[in-house]
Amino acid sequence: xxxxxxxxxxxxxxxVVTGTLVLDTPAHLGTGDTExxxxxxxxxxxxxxxxxxxxxxxxxxLRHHVASHSPEFVRHLFGDADQEESVxxxxxxxxxxxxxxxxxELRDGVAIDPTTRTAEPRKKFDLDLLAAGTSFSLSxxxxxxxxxxxxxxPALALALSALEKGEIALGKGRRRGLGRCHVSGWxxxxxxxxxxxxxxxxxxxxxxxxxxxxxxxxxxxxQLPEAAPPASARLEATFDVAGSLLIRSGAVDAGTAxxxxxxxxxxxxxxxxxxxxxxxxxxxxxALRIANTxxxxxxxxxxxxxxxxxxxxxxxxxxxxxRLWVDEAVIEEPSELVQTRVKLDRFTGGAYPGALFTxxxxxxxxxxxxTIGLRIEDPxxxxxxxxxxxxxxxWTGDLPxxxxxxxxxxxxxGRKAMLCYREQRWTLEQRDDGTLSVEGDDVSLLEDFVRxxxxxxxxxx
Numbered sequence: 339x340x341x342x343x344x345x346x347x348x349x350x351x352x353x354v355v356t357g358t359l360v361l362d363t364p365a366h367l368g369t370g371d372t373e374x375x376x377x378x379x380x381x382x383x384x385x386x387x388x389x390x391x392x393x394x395x396x397x398x399x400l401r402h403h404v405a406s407h408s409p410e411f412v413r414h415l416f417g418d419a420d421q422e423e424s425v426x427x428x429x430x431x432x433x434x435x436x437x438x439x440x441x442x443e444l445r446d447g448v449a450i451d452p453t454t455r456t457a458e459p460r461k462k463f464d465l466d467l468l469a470a471g472t473s474f475s476l477s478x479x480x481x482x483x484x485x486x487x488x489x490x491x492p493a494l495a496l497a498l499s500a501l502e503k504g505e506i507a508l509g510k511g512r513r514r515g516l517g518r519c520h521v522s523g524w525x526x527x528x529x530x531x532x533x534x535x536x537x538x539x540x541x542x543x544x545x546x547x548x549x550x551x552x553x554x555x556x557x558x559x560x561q562l563p564e565a566a567p568p569a570s571a572r573l574e575a576t577f578d579v580a581g582s583l584l585i586r587s588g589a590v591d592a593g594t595a596x597x598x599x600x601x602x603x604x605x606x607x608x609x610x611x612x613x614x615x616x617x618x619x620x621x622x623x624x625a626l627r628i629a630n631t632x633x634x635x636x637x638x639x640x641x642x643x644x645x646x647x648x649x650x651x652x653x654x655x656x657x658x659x660x661r662l663w664v665d666e667a668v669i670e671e672p673s674e675l676v677q678t679r680v681k682l683d684r685f686t687g688g689a690y691p692g693a694l695f696t697x698x699x700x701x702x703x704x705x706x707x708x709t710i711g712l713r714i715e716d717p718x719x720x721x722x723x724x725x726x727x728x729x730x731x732x733w734t735g736d737l738p739x740x741x742x743x744x745x746x747x748x749x750x751x752g753r754k755a756m757l758c759y760r761e762q763r764w765t766l767e768q769r770d771d772g773t774l775s776v777e778g779d780d781v782s783l784l785e786d787f788v789r790x791x792x793x794x795x796x797x798x799x
Contacts, residue, residue, distance in 0.1 A: 351482040352540055353491075354527040355498065355554070359391075359434065359474040363666055364443050364467035364602055365517040366510040367391055380442070380466045386435055391474050391508065393431040399506050400431075400497040406568045407500075411493035414486065428481040428490060434474040441469035443602060446588030450619050464588055467516070469603040476521070491560045498524070498554040499562065513645075513659065515614030515666030525550045526557040571717040573725055575755035576709045577732065579669065579702025582747045585616050585740040595676050595698035597741075602666070610672050610700050612708060612739060614664040618644070620739045621664070621712075621728050628727055632792055643714070643721055665711035672700035699747060708750070722759055723791030726784060729755060733768075757784075 367381050367389060383390040401416045412418075417427035449461030480494055500506050502521040509517040527546035530536035539546050549557045587600040602611045622644045629636030645660035681693030700706075710732070714721055731737035733752030740748040755766040757778075764778030776784070 348484045349481050349531045350484050350487070351536075352529040352531055352546075353478075353480040353482060353494075353558075354529070354540075354546065355476075355478040355480070355494075355524060356527075357476045357498075357502075357521045357524045357554075359476050359501070359519055359521050361468060361470050361472045361517070361519050362504060363470050363515055363518040364445075365472075365508060365519070366465055366467050367395070367508070368465070368510050380468065383433075383435055388438065389436040389440060389468055389472070391434040391436070393433045395508060396434065396476070397427075397429070397431040399508055400501065403500045403506055404493065404497050407566075408493070408496060408563050411489070411496065411563070414489045415493040415497065428483060428486075429494065430479040430481075432477040432479075434476050436468065437473045437475075440472045441603060443467040443469050444588055445600075445613070447615055450623070465510075471603060471606065473522075491558050492563050495555050495558050495560050496562055502552075502554055511614070513614075513663050514618055515664055518665075521554075523550065523552055524554050524557055526554075569716050569760075571714045571722050571725065571757070571759040573712045573729065573755065573757050574709060575729060575732070576707055576753045577750035578753060579672065579700065579706045579708060580735055580749045580751040582699040582701050582742070583612075583669070583672075583740055584697060584699035584742045584747050585611075585613060595696040597695070597697040599674065599698060599700045604668060610669040610674075612667040612669065612710070614666050616740055617667070617710065618660070618662065618664045620737060621662070624728060624731055624737050625724060628724065634794070639724070643724070661715040661717075663713040663715070667708050667710045669700055670707045671703065671705045673703055673706070674698055674700055697742070699742065707753070717759065719787050720791035720794070722757075723787035723789070726757075726788055727791070 368379065381390050381392065382388065397416065401412060404415060405412045413425060415427065415429055417425045443466075444464060445467055446462065446464040448463070449458040450456070451458050478494075478498070480490060482490055498521070501519075502524070504518060504520040506519070507513075507517040508519060511517065526549045529540040529546040531540070536546070551557050555562060583599065584597065585600045587598045599610050600613055600616075601608045603609075604611075622640055625643070626636045626640045629639045641658070643660070643662055646655065646658045648655065648657060676696055676698045678694070678696050680695075681690040682688065683690050712725065714725065728737070729752075732739075732750055733755070735749040735751055738748030739750065742748065751768075752766075753768050757764045757766075762779040762783070764776065764781065764784060767775045767777075769775055
């Protein structure tokens with residue numbers, strides 16, 4: 339009679355990969371709890387009482403990345419289900435718990451009417467975020483089936499190397515700068531399931547020939563498959579803060595000003611930031627204005643780039659995600675001063691009773707810089723042209739960001755920008771004499787992109 343361990347269902351080897359995931363920006367790993375005091379609360383493990391990163395969320399993010407780079411690997415690594423045949427995934431992704439020490443950030447937001455640039459009624463919300471620096475213990479198990487190891491290990495390396503390099507974001511708001519992360523180190527255990535020792539070691543959870551290192555490709559001993567990354571246009575621009583800037587924080591301590599600029603944790607320190615939602619809201623409003631000025635269907639152009647969410651009860655079409663990714667921007671070396679203001683009665687010109695308040699914006703100095711990162715998925719030439727028009731308005735201070743724009747706040751002044759699109763790169767730099775330097779591959783193409791947008795917002799093939 340054949341021993342049961344000699345019938346491993348075609349499983350020749352098991353790979354157990356563990357690592358430590360670290361958040362680079364705040365992340366929201368939410369729950370559907372409607373009884374929470376917050377509008378969008380964090381998912382917590384009921385036993386450990388610490389934040390939980392669900393294995394399904396990790397697997398979904400990895401699957402999306404693999405599908406965008408190498409679609410043929412998706413079925414091998416993540417399985418498939420159709421009407422004719424179902425294929426089980428050989429990759430097991432465990433839930434991940436946060437470290438015992440973690441900090442939370444409270445963010446609030448409000449929906450802005452793109453036409454009036456004022457808050458929409460009953461559209462204010464707040465949410466909990468895990469602070470940057472929070473770490474999670476990841477664990478993956480890959481079943482190497484007979485004859486499939488040469489496909490499964492490169493596919494796993496493709497998925498985990500993207501997580502390692504920070505190319506994958508997790509949680510809500512990842513297209514607005516939240517949930518950026520990286521893996522600080524890996525450990526790979528191998529268990530030979532065709533031998534009693536290997537089987538017993540796996541059952542007991544003993545180390546199976548562990549290898550440790552920072553790069554998963556080296557630990558697995560494979561080469562990444564040749565896969566063309568999805569098309570994108572990347573813009574990174576550095577600005578001065580011309581005057582003051584105020585993006586209100588929802589968490590204000592007692593004894594501080596009534597309105598304080600938004601701060602967030604970075605590498606153990608609290609820094610002033612421009613949130614991705616605030617920047618995306620300003621860009622969306624200006625994009626709509628530019629398109630309407632050129633007698634285009636501005637709503638359609640904006641929804642195609644910034645995403646569409648149908649109003650409650652009026653589903654015109656299925657919702658779409660934003661193809662514009664906006665990074666959170668850290669303000670370097672700002673100055674913070676408290677200003678006392680008073681509301682004026684427009685009829686009498688005198689002070690409004692009981693309307694004295696204080697604000698604490700950030701002010702720009704000679705060393706104050708802020709770098710903004712934007713990326714368009716699957717871009718068209720006309721959309722890159724719109725991106726250049728938005729950059730021009732930010733560059734010249736015509737497009738303010740944040741609150742208090744009516745009193746001159748939120749204006750930026752461009753210093754340097756770099757655009758990468760279709761394997762070409764252009765650099766724009768403001769010279770000391772006030773002129774603009776433009777260098778790169780075929781500079782005339784930049785004008786062509788803008789012209790393509792002005793002619794209808796389509797793509798020039």
